[in-house]
Amino acid sequence: MHDQATALRKMAIQKNPAHKGSLRVIAVTSGKGGVGKTNFTVNIALALIDMxxxxxILDGDLGLANVDIACGVTPHFTLEHLLSGEKTIEEILVYGPKGLGILPGGSGVQDLANIERANLENVIRNLGRLEGLTDILIIDTGAGLGHTVTNFLKAADDIILLTTPEPTALTDAYGMLKALSSDDPEDPEDPEDKKIKVNVVVNRVAQETDARLTFERLENAVHKFLHGSVSLLGWVYEDPSVGKAIMNQEPLAIAYPTSSAYRCIQWIAGSVSGLYLAPPRKAAGIRGFLTQLLRR
Known part of the structure; x- marks a missing residue:
């Protein structure tokens, strides 16, 4: 495991020694709850830190914000305090294992997705400082197909859609893709507005074959009914260590770094790193993210 992490880190540094360039925003979604989205988000973030x-991480789940719980930290302020002007970005940021930054969302997430123009200058000034604080902003979106979720997904640079082999999870993942493909067509006047690219991760699989079959079912449905495409980013094996880590309120990367599930996540992080080193479209930074969000 240590050899693998070292090799991934060297590869990332060799290709992009100073991690220069605009901050990139990646959104993790699932279409439904209960597929392990937050756990995956926290651990891929820690794997990227190791690289x-x-x-x-921006905790984007309005009703069940739990990134802080998964990391064993207690935030005192949320994004709502930033939007109201009470606190700065530095004051609401809390830090977890390995220096992982967490932006507690709360009801402020919905306010950000529907931001009032009067508050825009203050928000841009504060969020603009993220450019100097981080290389990657990961949004752990809420479950479901609400406008807040889809707005964040469409404004992000990349999307990771997490699903499991269960038929209900697969159906909900398809529903999310359908919402993304039909709700907002491309803007012909914007040359940078390209088709939304979705990277799929199949969680809780017994073997590689299960992951590939699950992805093929989703891919065939997307191709046939939505006339689109999705990419298989990777899969994570079913592992009892995941449940143990959750019960202890400790990330898998810290509690069981040699587990099969975390090794899968490290491998996926390596692929994600490659995406950021050769992105499908130019990173526009936090201002570009807000511009896309406001256009929605």
């Missing part, structure tokens, strides 16, 4: 990246 030399600075990472901050």
């Amino acid at each position: 030399g990246y600075r990472v901050i």
Whole structure:
């Protein structure tokens, strides 16, 4: 495991020694709850930190915000305090294992997705400082197909869609893809507005074959009914260590770094790192993210 992490870190640093360039925003979604989205988000963030990246997670789940719980930290302020002007970005940021930054969302997440123009200058000034604080901003979106979720997904640079082999999870993942493909067509006047690219991760699989079959079912449905495409980013094996880590309120990366599930996540992090080193579209930074969000 240590050899693998070292090799991934060296590869990332060799290709991009100073991690220069605009901050990139990646959104993790699932279409439904209960598929392990938050656990995956926290652990891939920690794997990316091991590769030399600075990472901050924005907890985007309105009703069940639990990134802080998964990391064993207690935030005192949320994004709502930033939007109201009471606190700065530095004051609401809390730090977890390995220096992982966490932006507690609360009800402020919905306010950010529907931000009032009067508050825009203050928000841009504060969120703009994220450029100097992190290399990657990961949004742990809420479950479901609400506008807040889809707005964040469409504004992000990359999307990771987490699902499991269960038929209900697969159906909900398809529903999310359908919402993304039909709700907002491309803007012909914007040359940078390209088709949304979705990277799929299949969680809780017994073997590789299960993951590939699950992805093929989803891919065939997307191709046939949505006339689109998705990419298989990777899979995570079913592992009892995941449940133990959750019960202890400790990330898998810290509690069981040699577990089969975390090794899968490290491998996926290596692929994600490659995405950021050769992105499908130019990173526009936090201002670009807000611009896309406001356009929605």
